[in-house]
Amino acid sequence: MASLILSNLPSSHLSLSYPSTSSSSSSREFHCFGQKFQSLKWVQFSKRNRRISIVSQKMSIDLDPVSSFLDPSVSSLKLKLLSAVSGLNRGLAASEDDLRKADEAAKELEASAGPVDLSIKDELDKLQGRWKLIYSSAFSSRTLGGSRPGPPTGRLLPITLGQVFQRIDVVSKDFDNIVDIELGAPWPFPPLELTATLAHKFELEGTSKIKIIFEKTTVKTTGNFSQLPPLDIPRIPDSLRPSSNTGSGDFEVTYMDSDTRVTRGDRGELRVFVIA
Template structure:
């Protein structure tokens, strides 16, 4: 039986040369290998106290296969596959298309849009804005609001009517969110009718808010001010800040504070449910 001699301050390399014998030690050494002692050529620190045995294979070495690469990580929170999400999003967009952001929605349209939204909300799971707050960042375009079916720009709250009584044409509606400054601006493009033959006046109204999180998926917004900026031929005019209505003259339903829940959120689509039940669908712009 071979014996090992430990050389101080130098690890020993043991190599195995194949012989004709077929004995092994607990299956760790090839059955036809003999140990050969080799001193290490590497310098070592004088402070090294432990002597080390290092296994060094000889020319006739036993190959060792590399471990297989780890499998790709599953979707976070065990989420659904992307193709299913894409299909449900397409179904929702098809349900709200052609409804003029909800202004032309019938009762049947409202039911179809709500059912399609609930399917996407159900498969997407609960939203946690304490983790995914950065996904709110950006400029979001409103493509549908169930509240607009009331034919007022205020949705389920009092707002200017659209139609013959007050010739206001609703253009694009956006939400601009800055998660660092906590700014939450509703931006509405409007056309104001004027007597013929003058062209309509195009304006952009910005309703500035601050926002804060309430729980994991609910957002509270606090109104600050409204600014109106003329567009088109009158775009050179300076913006006009509309004075805020004093609290004593403001209707009870208009407190300047609102809440809504984010029920679905990814990098390009957002669904919210308002504190009065309205469904809103946004896409990143």
């Protein structure tokens, strides 16, 4: 059994261990804070920027050991949640049991860490940046709209969901949802790759709830058709918008540190993000 203890941190704060193997390409089982990560490709610690990179078959996560692991109990529960959602293809492959385990792990983390107070500037500033979605309970519905109406991901339409990001600017109050999508095409044509950016403004409601107001969608082709100009799809006027689609929504930030964020949406969606 080989083991790695990060220097300059108490050994109780971070311990990564794995069974020795003669093949460097074999998947390994890692233990961190007592949590088991299976089928990991590798775990790497960078002394230069003091970040841990955890890479599995389905997910890649970068963590900051200094800010994230100061409280061993919270850190253990955080890694338990990340372990529960790893390998679920952002929730698209989640079963009912997977949904239950992820929700229970999130509730344990939320209870241990305590409420988030975004009215404090230092806490609000943590929202700043580009966040990668690694899990959404709503994707188990097998649609790109989650619990809202949206195109299906399956055999009905040749749509493949790529990475999903949120880009947040706390100064300008910009809140962009960015989705990479691949549309299949009949042979011999290549698939159409595009990035859809759903631009919003956001405002804080209370201490932990965020309301977002939709403005427009910009679609940009990538890959073989990246030379095409972007297309802006403006917001539908309120008078023509269905009452079920107001263009706005809200969610509560239930856990956040410098590299991980957990939110619960207005329709019960549990989402987990890591800083990109």
